[in-house]
Amino acid sequence: MRTYASPEFALLAVGFTMVVGIYVVAMLDHVVGGRVAARPLLWREIVAGPARSAALLIVQRRMTTERTDTPGWMLAPALFAALAATALALVPLGPDLVVADPETGFVVFSAAIAFVMIAVFLHGWSPNSALPLHGAYRYAAQALSFQIPFLLAMLATALPAESLSIVEIVAAQESAWNVVRQPLGLPIYLVVGLAVSFWGPLNLPDGADLAGGTSAEDSGIARLLWQAARAAMLVAIAAMGAAGFLGGWWGPWLSGIVWMLLKTVALLVLLIAAGHLLARVRIERFVVVAWVLLIPLALVNIFVSGAFLL
Amino acid sequence: MRQFLARIAAGAPVPVFAIAGAGAREQVQDLRLNPGVRLVDSPREANVLLVAGAMPESLAEPLQRIHDAMSHPRCTVVAASPEGRDLHAWLPDATAVALHEPIAGGLVDVHRGILRGDRPSEPALLPDVEPAPWRGVGPFGQGGTGMTGGTPYGRPMADLLDDRDGLRLDILPLTVGPFFPRFPSGLILQATLAGDVVVESAIEANPFTDLDFEMVTPSPTLGPFLRALSAPVPIAELELARARSHLRWLADALVSQGLHALGVRVLALAARVRPGDGEEVRKLERLLRGTQVFRWSLGGVGPIAAERLIAIAAGPVARASGIAEDARADDPAYRELGFTPVTQRAGDAAARWRQRLAEAEQALDLAGRAGPRQTEVRGQVEGPRGLLLAEGAPTGRLYELVPELLAGLEWGDAIATIVSLDLDLEEAALAAQLTAGVPVA
Secondary structure (H helix, E strand, O other), X not given: OOOEOOHHHHHHHHHHHHHHHHHHHHHHHHHXXXXXXXXXXXXXXXXXXXXXXXXXXXXXXXXXXXXXXXXXXXXXXXXXXXXXXXXXXXXXXXXOEOOEOOOOHHXXXXXXXXXXXXXXXXXXXXXXXXXXXXXXXHHHHHXXXXXXXXXXXXXXXXXXXXXXXXXXXXXXXOOOOHHHHOOOHHHHHHHHHHHHOOOHHHOOOOOHXXXXXXXXXXXXXXXXXHHHHHHHHHHHHHHHHHHHOOOOOOOOOOOHHHHHHHHHHHHHHHHHHHHHHOOOOOHHHHHHHHHHHHHHHHHHHHHHHHHHHO | OHHHHHHXXXXXXXXXXXXXXXXXXXXXXXXXXXXXXXXXXXXXXXXXXXXEOEOXXXXXXXXXXXXXXXXXXXXXXXXXXXXXXXXXXXXXXOEEEOOOOOOHHHHHHHHHHHHHOOOOOOOOOOOOOXXXXXXXXXXXXXXXXXXXXXOHHHOOOOEEEEOOOOOEEEEEEEEEOOOOOOOOOOOOEEEEEEXXXXXXXXXXXXXXXXXXXXXXXOOOOOHHHHHHOOOOOEHHHHHHHHHHHXXXXXXXXXXXXXXXXXXXXXXXXHHHOOOOOHHHHHHHHHHHHHOOHXXXXXXXXXXXXXXXXXXXXXXXXXXXXXXXXXXXXXXXXHHHOOXXXXXXXXXXXXXXXXXXXXXXXXHHHHHHHOOXXXXXXXXXEEEOOEEEEOXXXXXXXXXXXXXXXXXXXXXXXXXXXXXXXXXXXXXXXXHHHHOOOOOOO
């Protein structure tokens, strides 16, 4: 039995992290997008913008389509947000600062990522509309392709720690971060991370060619929740990337928690910038790259890391 | 609480579903430059429907459908010249703003008004009935004309068809348009999809042909080319309009690749460029190469063999497939400037993107060197989309090619292919009416 926070504290901590994380994602997206668009940035808009847009969606009344799967449609964002929350709960901010640290933390995290497919499929299926359904099937193809490289890239980080606990995985990086020991791991993880949260070049289920894909029929608070859950998942991916590959709380001069936050924000900026600066990847090419390139590379990554440990 | 939220919400960019009719493409596109407005892809996301320019009557019902799909609180803004009376008959609650003044201010005001509750949210225009009754043809109300396939309950069902890999897969009929945000206004595509693949498709007739263009002011990027059909026009003006047209196309094309912010940047550049600014376009091309759009998004997508494009005079589309055909090469003034057409070889969507960038760069260089030279009047002119004649525009000639191009493509590639053709239904309809002696403004 390892560390677990009390349920009340866990809810509070994870909820707070999610809200702050989602807000930070929205602000970063505005800043990076503004820079790319060569548009002047106003502090007021950066800080208040996400709150205003959220308020607008709360005020907007939900519209529905003919013969929807209503429970499914409502459940999808909740499931997606719950999966992001599960993933976030496993990320340690410091050696003793973690909501849940099960021995099998890595497995729980991978399970949360695997279930995202269900949430996205449900979200596309429920409105009973062609473009969302199309997006849903696309994500199925995308998810089936990224699961294995994702698992393998993450698994390599468990080798030096000789444990599946995330806290142990971070603790084992005191002498050298995994990004140095396993240089292939982080790039694979980030590519797949974009695919999991379908962000930027890998936003295929909700892409522009489907006029919004699985969220094309969303309005009002349902749209807000879906976008928020997606942003929360991006935060979870960045935070787990910082923990698994960038040494988590390890770093000189500053306290562990500050290092962890800095690394998470750095990865978030990288992921969001990729969203504004890289063009859409064709689904066929992504599937081919995932099976033909990412899986072998992730295997090489594991073999090399294993060989160093022998 | 709701009022408090509405007050906060009033500061957010207005979510607008914008529909560009004839003569308003640029004004609608320029809304992207305004941070107070956000053009959205789905009417569900929008609070404001903007209909700008002139619309043919056949698009009245689709317009009303879009209106009714919007979420409450909702409102409509019509930006049309005074003769756009029809729009008010179709959208009776709409607020009118002037087309040739910045529209964004009007959109923000109207939106604040409905958020404050100063005006009620607009009711539906069409009766809220199901497209067909949920009762089939059987004695117990079940079934229709087939259980897989057919249209039981008046709703098309997935059917089975052999796909390219020899499997029997579900196929799904899908109609997209006339206001699909990635398509030019008025384009209606009827596609049959097997999974992600377009098995076959058809395009409906251009609805803008019903529109009377006598009262429509042509857009500023098209105007100089229409004038050049019957009068000499300074080459500098014509080439600047060409560069702007290509950059405006690129801005929309980038949005279709999910690169919204870059699209805004390019749109700002389109407004800013001056004759001789070729270097700006070269810089832009380097930036685009960095996005990998030519490689992993468009490389090898929607190739068109050169022999399919012979005698179509489809401008950049033809030249991207290696046909060095350009009406400018026959104009003595252009020959003096040492003009030779740029071409690509690949003929795919990436080549068409590159071709337009290269032509924008060339056009700005030509405009910079042209001095007072004017075009020769020959009843035809090389427009930004190809050879413009008094009896037809390139879009009309490319139109029939589209279904054949899309067959076997994945949906994303099909959209990228249509975008790369730069179809303009308004231009096609307008050119067809020129023979009838419509004066060109």
